[in-house]
Amino acid sequence: MDVLLTPDEWTAVYLSLKVAFWATFWSLPFAILTAWLLARTRFPGKGLFDGLIYLPLVLPKVVVGYILLLTLGARGFIGQYLDAWFGIKLIFSTAGATVAAAVVSFPLTVNAIRLALEAVDRGLETAARTLGASRLDVFISITLPLMLPGVLSGALLAIASALGEFGATITFVSNVEGKTRTIPLAIYSATHMPDGDAMALRLTVVSIVLAFGSLLLASLVDRRIRVLIGRT
Amino acid sequence: MDVLLTPDEWTAVYLSLKVAFWATFWSLPFAILTAWLLARTRFPGKGLFDGLIYLPLVLPKVVVGYILLLTLGARGFIGQYLDAWFGIKLIFSTAGATVAAAVVSFPLTVNAIRLALEAVDRGLETAARTLGASRLDVFISITLPLMLPGVLSGALLAIASALGEFGATITFVSNVEGKTRTIPLAIYSATHMPDGDAMALRLTVVSIVLAFGSLLLASLVDRRIRVLIGRT
Amino acid sequence: FATARAEEAPTVFAAASLTNAFQDIGKLYKDETGKDVTFSFAASSALAKQLEAGAPAAIFVSADTKWMDYTENRDLTLKATRVTPIGNSLVLIMPADKAKDVTIDKSFDWLAFLGTDGKIATGLTDSVPIGVYAKTALTNLGQWDKVRERVVGAESVRAALALVERGEATAGIVYSTDAAIAKNVKIVATFPADSHPPVEYPFELVKGQDTPAAKALLAFLVGPQAKAVYAKYGFLVK
């Protein structure tokens, strides 16, 4: 395989996948919860909350990264406690890259899930409750399966945008070899080298392959889900 | 108002709004068409098409910008004809910034619209056709209104991500004040100036205000739509 | 669609690190001649690629010689017009409250200086010019292999500076000009001039855009009034 990519590049690919996977994995439950709060509940300050969710999308990613630095960096006003209490250092670490990817993709995930959630017929939820299911039970047994295509779509967007995330990552965790150097960072570097075109191209192709791979996977899963929930 | 922002900053804000608006405006019909193709039709190569749509999301924005440069730049294999035939030069132009923003936000818009489209009950479309409406008529009179929340959500995402777009813009159309220097580019420039921090902060706040503004607008419109289509 | 027309104010493609100096000089030029200048500040690489794609800029100012060579080699800029009026030096900085002066030479013990977890912030070491210079310098000092895992590459020199300002990185390698304008950081050492190629900012006219106006502007950018501004921002003026 070394014919195709250098070991460094393989490292970047591996790291990208890891970051994208974990960013999506960890943010999904929160995204579902957030989407549920936005779609199915009313609470004071909901408008503000709704706005906050979209912020990472509106702000330049570099600013997002800078805000992460200010808050979650080792001297950040949350980061210092993470460090002091749990010994968690996000800055310059893969974990930090994951957090950056998760934050940036969060609004996309929430939006996709929310749309799917709003499309779930509330009459079915009511029917489930008359059959003795609690709210939580209804959510797990009815709502969640019915909104799976949306969750999947959200996860796909999350993975895709995590794979493409650059600005927030580099600003927050910088580029440490083997720790935070994801494909976009490698590509960015390559495009800034006068002789980097070949490398940039290779990595771009890898990105595309990964994207198609995840899309393919997603559409396979999606088809199965659709067959299951009868929306073929 | 100059108390708040310098004229240069106002220019950036105005430009950002203009770019975000037109990017969304022009891409929306294409996004709707694409979503419709993906959700309601089958054609050979659909998987590939589906994948292509998501590419701008997966690739680092700098690469997207670079690809735009290669294709739509003055020497690009499409750009040269744009120039020769229509006298359209995208580089340094607001139009180019708009194209960059539109390309980057396209997958998000398509995804949101597609989810909404898939949630539209096809039984209603069938019913409309038995009442004498052609496919197009059905789409306009039934499908489109019913998926409006999704279109709105897609437009919001598009505006938000256009407001935050940096990498593709600076790579494709450079950073020219009054033409392509949107808020994110202005923030970038500000961070390279000694007294830039205050300016960067001001512009960040402006971004946030704009985001909340568009969200507020969207949620007002959304509520009206929901009342209209009886999904309160 | 708006189109860029040739008779408009000439556009100067400049490395982002020149932002503040050029904006001042732009104002001086307007005062002097009544004419406008348009600047586009971005990474040298992005600008070079835009030139390659046919961007109608008049003057290209790169943050290193490599990208200027790149455009020259592709016949995009006019080699004959190259001037290198300004340079910079590489310095080691630390947060002001932790600063302790050191001397950098081949025997300097970087690991001891950084402590167990410490990091050095600079630009991306394979692409961002400051990072490339830093890597070359450390290599020439025979230290690169020891510290490479401690080097964090930021997207720009400004981002590296921020990491030091915030105290996230123990130290940083930046240009002296950046260090001069930064708050809360202190220069603790300057890299020996022989440890890296000279930091230079070459200026060239873009091929096909060498109008009298562009030539006049280039002359102004390397003229005495401009040099005063460069000096003010800490550049080495030749």
Place this chain on the structure above:
Amino acid sequence: MIEIDIRLRRPGFTLEAAFTAPEAGVTALFGRSGAGKTTIIQAVAGVVRPDAGRIVVKGEVYFDAAARIDLSIERRRVGYVFQDSRLFPHLSVESNLRYGERRSRLSHKPIGFAAVVDLLGIGHLLGRRPHTLSGGERQRVAIGRALLSQPRLLLMDEPLAALDEARKAEILPYLERLRDGMGLPILYVSHAVDEVLRLADVVVALRDGRPLAIGPVADVMSRPEILPVIGRFDVGTLLECVVSRHDGDYALSTLTFAGGELRVPQVAMPIGSAVRARVRARDVALALARPEGVSVSNLLAARIEAVRQQEGPYADIELVVGETRLAATVTRESVDRLTLRPGLAVWAMVKSVAVESRSPDFGGPG
């Protein structure tokens, strides 16, 4: 003429239906749940594509697998009342009603908005959104919407199931008028025997996707093989009659049929009109001698043709009145007590008669 001859396979279900329906009349699709009634209607509407076969409506080929013709849904101009009402949630009731009306290209719209709204009693709902309607209200709007699209063919899938008797009693005569006055053919699915008997000219009884019996309603509804579907109490005889006299004082009319006369509640039709009268077998009692002093006003001299004992308490008696056959159901005990037997002359006492408004002119079943 409406020709339907289609085949369609689904996992565990095969539809194979061929029949011809009258061009201006009601064809009832009858059968138990899952028999394929909705599927046939969907095929005619173009919502479902049969695997093979032909569908021709009034000379226009809707579908022909061999000739690769498959007319698009909207060009079939059918008014389809779905089993679920399918109102457009984003449109007001009025806009729902107008949806098809606006799209109809007829310059003269024979089915008028005001008339339909009035008939269906939905005038007070016009400004409302569908999600605020009750089940029956929704169904009425759906019927109105289909009618107002000025269809060439009406497809009705259990349209009246959710409605109360009083509303049904208002809508049925209107459907009869549509059928008669406008020559609008109707394919009608219903489980209600009353509705079918009242409206239908031709009945297609389906079982498991295959026609069990096809033919004029009078024929089919009295065949024993469809008893499981209609339930035995509703067996009866349809008599083709002519209005011969009106008795305004008592609000009665006299109908003449081949074999006698019937006195029925006044029918609003001129003398000489052809009507169809339905006599349920269980509404016919027998007497050995002409009963005197009874409230039953229809006494018909009859002869017993056949006596069929059944399981349970009942026996089916086949009578001939003049030239007309008449079915009666009595207990087996009565058969023995009165020694009813073929050939015996008896009096049939017909207590109540349901009268349909017209005589059918069948398109012969295929």
Place this chain on the structure above:
Amino acid sequence: MIEIDIRLRRPGFTLEAAFTAPEAGVTALFGRSGAGKTTIIQAVAGVVRPDAGRIVVKGEVYFDAAARIDLSIERRRVGYVFQDSRLFPHLSVESNLRYGERRSRLSHKPIGFAAVVDLLGIGHLLGRRPHTLSGGERQRVAIGRALLSQPRLLLMDEPLAALDEARKAEILPYLERLRDGMGLPILYVSHAVDEVLRLADVVVALRDGRPLAIGPVADVMSRPEILPVIGRFDVGTLLECVVSRHDGDYALSTLTFAGGELRVPQVAMPIGSAVRARVRARDVALALARPEGVSVSNLLAARIEAVRQQEGPYADIELVVGETRLAATVTRESVDRLTLRPGLAVWAMVKSVAVESRSPDFGGPG
């Protein structure tokens, strides 16, 4: 005892309903489309919150606006068959059926899976997804799902409207058994008078959100003010009877009531059982003298109490048979011809009788 006393306002509609339903019996909600039937059921299920009032089921307070009690839907343990079937599209038919069953906390489940599947004839559908079901199949699964949740109270909103007669005839006796054998109270919405008469103990007739009449089914269904709802042909009398004899040869049973005897198709109940017999007014003919040699097996000596001429061809006759009142409908012409008048002794010929399986023990209406 089930106490319902609720008020609820919507634009253009106000529900104000107070009634008490028997703890173990069927309460039918009767009324025209839009009368508020579904709204009442939804309030009991907790799907809709009344503005004020109380709902108490079997001693448990479901809702009490004053005491700020509003039991959550899932804790009400109602089995709700919705007007639209609301099957879970992502679950197989079997999983739909099991959904509520699994969530029921009863260790002994009195309503068995196999029995319900068998009754509803949905065994062959268990592996299917709801979107492949026909309308009637869907509704049957919905009924099964509600039953299997082992409810404390069954709410049925037109559950049988989409079903064929034969299926109805199978399901109705099962519902009767549930009612009788398990003491399961049922709130039942239906437009079908037959179903209501057969199942209901108490009828609540609604108009425009307000009860028009509340009471034992025999009472309410014969009141003239509800005629517009049920249609005049279905007026009748309910007789409380005791099974007194079986005649196996003829498959007949004899019922005794206060005033005489009726011979009816054999009922599968031991001698001495209380049953309810229903005689439709239009199934009663009158004779001045005892008719001889007629197939009608029920001849009751009666006296005319009242004669009410109506518009149209009919007159309502109120008879007394022994101690029991019996309604008859004859033509006005017959009244004149036979000079029927109060006080006259006549014979009532009752051709057919529908027998319900048990005698009601009403929870008195509130």
